[in-house]
Amino acid sequence: MRNIDDSPITHNGNSLILAYDHGTEHGPVDFEPLPASADPTHVFEVGRHSAVTAIALQKGNAEYYRSWEMENGVDDGAPLLVKLNGNSNLAKRDDYYSPKQCSVQYAVEELDADAIGYTMYGGSLHEDEMWTEFRDVQEASRKYGIPVVMWSYPRGQGIQENDNYTGQEDPDVVAYGARLGLELGADMVKCKYPGTQAGWQQVEDAVSGLKTVMSGGSKRSDEAFLEDVRSTVEVGGNGLAVGRNIFQRDDPVPLLDELETVVFE
Ligand code: FBP
Numbered sequence: 001m002r003n004i005d006d007s008p009i010t011h012n013g014n015s016l017i018l019a020y021d022h023g024t025e026h027g028p029v030d031f032e033p034l035p036a037s038a039d040p041t042h043v044f045e046v047g048r049h050s051a052v053t054a055i056a057l058q059k060g061n062a063e064y065y066r067s068w069e070m071e072n073g074v075d076d077g078a079p080l081l082v083k084l085n086g087n088s089n090l091a092k093r094d095d096y097y098s099p100k101q102c103s104v105q106y107a108v109e110e111l112d113a114d115a116i117g118y119t120m121y122g123g124s125l126h127e128d129e130m131w132t133e134f135r136d137v138q139e140a141s142r143k144y145g146i147p148v149v150m151w152s153y154p155r156g157q158g159i160q161e162n163d164n165y166t167g168q169e170d171p172d173v174v175a176y177g178a179r180l181g182l183e184l185g186a187d188m189v190k191c192k193y194p195g196t197q198a199g200w201q202q203v204e205d206a207v208s209g210l211k212t213v214m215s216g217g218s219k220r221s222d223e224a225f226l227e228d229v230r231s232t233v234e235v236g237g238n239g240l241a242v243g244r245n246i247f248q249r250d251d252p253v254p255l256l257d258e259l260e261t262v263v264f265e
Pocket of ligand 1: 019020021022025151215217218241242243245
């Protein structure tokens with residue numbers, strides 16, 4: 001197994017993943033604050049900032065990304081993380097589930113992926129199916145020697161109906177989700193920020209050195225966002241995977257400059 005520190009998606013052991021799978025997860029509403037962000041090439045360009053160690057895309061945009069690089073002679077684009085599963089807000093389901101739309105084989109052999117991403121909804125009625133799918137994803141990724149990042153978002157009936165939990169940002173819930181990443185063989189786990197540094201410390205305590213990245217969340221001020229990132233990195237977090245806080249900004253470069261310092265230096 002290749003060490004994730006040798007992967008292009010990390011730099012000095014940490015990562016800044018630019019997430020752009022919102023067109024599936026939330027729909028075009030996420031592009032309204034900055035209409036230019038509906039054009040994937042706008043975000044591909046943002047990914048050329050030296051702070052960005054990976055761009056996370058669904059299959060269709062990943063195909064577009066590779067052809068955009070080729071047609072425009074881009075050789076400094078962000079390494080590609082292909083997000084294998086996803087879901088939409090259009091669907092009606094009995095509980096959270098994120099179907100897989102791309103195989104590891106296709107991601108690696110056709111898209112030249114540098115890493116794989118998979119969302120796991122622990123606590124959902126469909127958790128068992130997702131464990132089974134993740135097993136295949138993780139084992140196939142090992143064969144190709146590329147890292148797997150688990151978007152570990154416990155939510156659904158198992159969380160709602162458990163009186164011990166206050167919701168998906170409860171530190172106990174977030175830490176449990178992070179631990180699933182370790183137990184199931186992810187190389188990095190992406191978690192919601194539980195709101196406090198003590199909460200993130202609980203995440204770190206649960207994962208025994210597994211790489212962790214904080215999920216960005218909805219857009220807030222530069223200062224508030226940087227404060228949250230700093231608070232996770234200070235207690236061992238390995239960076240972030242962020243979408244709206246970058247692509248909804250008119251000019252994300254000053255924030256990316258600051259993040260580069262906080263995450264890598
Ligand atoms: P943001 O930084 O915009 O929160 O993006 C992170 C991310 O994990 C995306 O990859 C994904 O589209 C989105 O959050 C899913 O958020 P949720 O399922 O909580 O609505």
